[in-house]
Amino acid sequence: MTSLAHTRADFPALNQNVGAHPLVYLDNAATSQKPRAVIDAISRYYERDNSNVHRGLHALSMRSTDGYEAARKRAAQFINAADPAEIIFTRGTTESVNLVAQSWGAANLRAGDVILITEMEHHSNLVPWQQIARRTGATLRYVPVAGENAQHGLALDALDKLLTPDVRLFAFTHISNTLGVINPVAELCARAKKIGALTLVDAAQSIGHEPLDVRALDCDFLAFSGHKMCGPTGIGVLYGRRALLDAMPPWQGGGGMIASVEYFNTTYKPSPERYEAGTPDVSGAIGLHAAMDYLDAIGRPLIAGHDNSLAAQARAALAELPGIRILGPEQNSKRGGLVSFAFKEVHAHDVVTFADQDGVALRGGHHCNQPLMRKLGLSSTTRASFYIYNTPEEIDALIKSLHKILKFFGS
Amino acid sequence: MSELNDLYQSVILDHNKRPRNRRKLPAATRVATGDNPTCGDQCTVYVRMDADRIGEITFEGSGCAISQASASLMTTQLKGKTAAAAETTFNEFAEIVKTGNAPEEFSELAAFAGVHAFPARIKCATLAWHAALEALKQPDKTPEPQQ
Numbered sequence: 028m029t030s031l032a033h034t035r036a037d038f039p040a041l042n043q044n045v046g047a048h049p050l051v052y053l054d055n056a057a058t059s060q061k062p063r064a065v066i067d068a069i070s071r072y073y074e075r076d077n078s079n080v081h082r083g084l085h086a087l088s089m090r091s092t093d094g095y096e097a098a099r100k101r102a103a104q105f106i107n108a109a110d111p112a113e114i115i116f117t118r119g120t121t122e123s124v125n126l127v128a129q130s131w132g133a134a135n136l137r138a139g140d141v142i143l144i145t146e147m148e149h150h151s152n153l154v155p156w157q158q159i160a161r162r163t164g165a166t167l168r169y170v171p172v173a174g175e176n177a178q179h180g181l182a183l184d185a186l187d188k189l190l191t192p193d194v195r196l197f198a199f200t201h202i203s204n205t206l207g208v209i210n211p212v213a214e215l216c217a218r219a220k221k222i223g224a225l226t227l228v229d230a231a232q233s234i235g236h237e238p239l240d241v242r243a244l245d246c247d248f249l250a251f252s253g254h255k256m257c258g259p260t261g262i263g264v265l266y267g268r269r270a271l272l273d274a275m276p277p278w279q280g281g282g283g284m285i286a287s288v289e290y291f292n293t294t295y296k297p298s299p300e301r302y303e304a305g306t307p308d309v310s311g312a313i314g315l316h317a318a319m320d321y322l323d324a325i326g327r328p329l330i331a332g333h334d335n336s337l338a339a340q341a342r343a344a345l346a347e348l349p350g351i352r353i354l355g356p357e358q359n360s361k362r363g364g365l366v367s368f369a370f371k372e373v374h375a376h377d378v379v380t381f382a383d384q385d386g387v388a389l390r391g392g393h394h395c396n397q398p399l400m401r402k403l404g405l406s407s408t409t410r411a412s413f414y415i416y417n418t419p420e421e422i423d424a425l426i427k428s429l430h431k432i433l434k435f436f437g438s
Numbered sequence: 439m440s441e442l443n444d445l446y447q448s449v450i451l452d453h454n455k456r457p458r459n460r461r462k463l464p465a466a467t468r469v470a471t472g473d474n475p476t477c478g479d480q481c482t483v484y485v486r487m488d489a490d491r492i493g494e495i496t497f498e499g500s501g502c503a504i505s506q507a508s509a510s511l512m513t514t515q516l517k518g519k520t521a522a523a524a525e526t527t528f529n530e531f532a533e534i535v536k537t538g539n540a541p542e543e544f545s546e547l548a549a550f551a552g553v554h555a556f557p558a559r560i561k562c563a564t565l566a567w568h569a570a571l572e573a574l575k576q577p578d579k580t581p582e583p584q585q
């Protein structure tokens with residue numbers, strides 16, 4: 028594994044103690060820390076260029092507009108989209124999925140249609156489909172997760188039976204935030220395409236770790252959040268194929284998205300403006316631009332190798348602990364940079380509270396995945412998730428802390 | 439560690455390991471469930487009233503040590519009380535959890551004083567109590583027929 032420990036100096040928030048201990052930040056699947064380059068880009072924008080975009084003709088407004096549109100171009104390049112107009116800025120993955128559900132879904136779904144999702148979806152790629160299914164009369168169908176610890180991932184042998192001609196859209200996650208499993212996106216997209224269904228990929232957990240190419244994956248929509256990839260909160264992306272975006276109706280109305288407004292009628296701009304009503308998060312887009320530059324300067328293949336091997340190392344060390352149940356695939360090649368686990372005797376909340384006293388930041392809970400938790404007979408798990416700046420020593424700190432916890436609770 | 443030792447007092451560890459009255463109560467006349475949406479934990483409280491007093495009180499659910507111990511201790515403290523007295527006990531308990539100050543010679547519930555240093559855990563300590571108060575507000579229902 029290539030050490031990326033030198034990057035720690037780029038992240039001001041890592042340089043602190045929690046209580047008496049140096050911070051060991053292992054909650055990266057929830058949100059990553061931010062490098063100085065991103066913080067500075069946002070400050071610089073507010074100190075020099077701040078102005079509203081698009082409608083102004085003065086110097087600052089032009090600089091703002093240029094910065095915002097440069098971020099869009101950069102995002103297109105980052106995922107190899109053919110056209111910057113295929114990049115819509117949103118608040119994040121959640122809003123991106125809601126946009127597709129409210130716009131494409133409301134216009135295209137009818138009673139008898141099926142929306143296919145999977146049992147491992149984050150609530151943000153589940154609840155919007157429930158809502159639009161209820162509104163349109165379409166039905167929701169799930170690809171099951173296999174194995175008592177979900178170790179087999181998606182039950183792909185069942186997929187042919189589930190991908191029936193009435194499926195209009197297949198929405199699924201690239202990497203599960205609860206299981207760590209990497210789904211075969213290109214294969215799933217190809218199988219959906221064969222029956223004429225559209226695809227939406229939730230890339231929230233993969234975008235900051237590995238290279239993504241929407242044209243190679245051949246997906247129709249792809250959603251991600253800036254804050255899990257070194258960028259700020261409040262900004263994210265919906266990628267959509269140009270032809271689809273041009274045909275879909277707007278989902279929110281307001282300034283910036285109109286071609287012409289009369290008392291009782293409005294015509295809309297094409298994508299992406301059509302889907303960006305109101306003043307956008309300009310500083311967020313500029314921060315996201317800096318984050319993409321930061322990640323590519325290190326190299327995403329390197330980051331993926333690093334994060335995944337830390338997770339593999341953590342998994343091997345965790346497996347030695349008594350009474351532990353580790354979720355997700357057993358083969359490291361099928362796992363991303365996180366491990367989720369549960370102890371027989373100690374609840375995740377107690378684990379997280381204890382680890383926090385040692386400076387180790389973990390996440391405990393249902394990870395916005397309640398149906399899956401219920402299926403696995405769990406109410407919560409503890410999750411350790413890794414990123415660029417984490418080190419093998421931090422895994423040692425985690426394991427040491429867990430040993431203390433188990434001893435305290437007498438297991 | 440000292441704040442942790444305050445949080446996980448031996449009374450709490452004991453009730454977590456050996457919860458009292460953790461079972462369904464088929465003779466219950468009032469039942470309510472509380473949810474902690476942040477963690478997905480649930481607690482169902484069963485109450486059988488004896489005239490205006492709590493004749494029997496049990497709970498079911500899974501959760502962290504704090505929530506399990508709190509539910510368990512609560513059942514031992516509320517049995518025999520009227521609904522009004524139960525509410526008074528809850529208010530005293532909530533005060534201890536929030537401020538960390540327990541009146542001298544207070545019941546075993548004083549063990550929860552350490553929770554105040556962990557504000558994120560206050561909801562764990564009060565989950566079962568909210569379910570119990572909810573149940574106590576209900577009119578009595580006929581118990582489920584025994585199978």
Ligand SMILES: Cc1ncc(COP(=O)(O)O)c(C=O)c1O
Pocket residue numbers: 056057118119120121122149151152200202203204229231232252395
């Ligand atoms: C797999 C997955 N999808 C979607 C989301 C939602 O992202 P956001 O809250 O940034 O919209 C998350 C974040 O937790 C996630 O892990």
